[in-house]
Amino acid sequence: MRNDPLPRLDTDAGMRARLRPYCRLAAGEVWTDHAAGHRVACLDAAAAASVETMMGGEVAHLAVQDPPYNLAAFGQKRPDEFIEWCTKWVANTSRALASDASLYVWLGADQNNGFQPLPDFMIMMRGFAEFAARSFITMRNQRGYGTQANWMAVRQELLYYTKGAPEFEVQYTDIPKLVRGYYKDVEGVRTENLERSRSENIRAGNVWVDIQQVFYRMEENVSGCYAQKPLRAIERIVRASSKPDDLVVDFFAHSGTTLLACERLGRRCYTADIDPVYCEITIRRLERFRALGRTGWQNGNPFEVELAREAAIVNTPEAGVTAQTSLF
């Protein structure tokens, strides 16, 4: 089996620099998709003018935001600095949203550092009067850390806020309802829970145990990306809190999961990342899905063609190199 992964791009500045010439976008530029009306922008989510340029006067019905979590692994700021930065992109998100809209934020709590930044973020959000706190969702990862001397850390936190009164559609899992016997009298008739149900399956609720975390053996895996969210999770959010043709925004694109979910579900997506390499990966993931129906690269990578070409050039006799050069 072919195995052609990229290294983790956040910890390999050399590889990021090598990929830059293959990226369509530079800071401040916006790529527009003429087929379905999506946009990908290379911008700082905290910069109001850049976000305004991407939005072009439009407003969205849903924002799915997945910022860096302020953990040591992702370049840590002081908690107060991190929250100060969050107020800026949340304010930009608010301006980008319609009067009836939903906001979802993925964020972590560092158990080795006072559980920051999740509680700080929740308190900060109380200052945004237009956003009502609606739900605190936990998605269970299959793999975790700290397994020997502590409870294994397997949670991914997801906050749900609404602005105005957006629609919400209940989402069901694939897990069948097994337990009967929750009785209730409905118009004088004793009914059991399964009779009253709208689905044979259980609702997703605010603890998601049915979504597989992305790992390298999955088709949707985008190698090089270190913080990819499962497509199923983002599709659940998009289905619950938007309608076909609605505009969805995501200011932290990374592997472009929100864009792909929107493409698959018939929504438009305006998404951004501060790093041109992730912007390019986001665009390529969409293009690959359209061309081949694939959701990721699994054992390949988004730049495999260019990197293979580089390797071939390095290995030609004219280049004076005879030894095999390994790229990875």
Ligand SMILES: C[S@@+](CC[C@H](N)C(=O)[O-])C[C@H]1O[C@@H](n2cnc3c(N)ncnc32)[C@H](O)[C@@H]1O
């Ligand atoms: C946690 S990842 C998002 C993962 C994404 N939901 C996915 O499924 O692939 C965070 C991303 O935010 C980007 N980022 C960090 N600071 C940013 C900023 N100020 N503005 C925009 N993007 C930023 C990083 O480059 C990284 O790609």
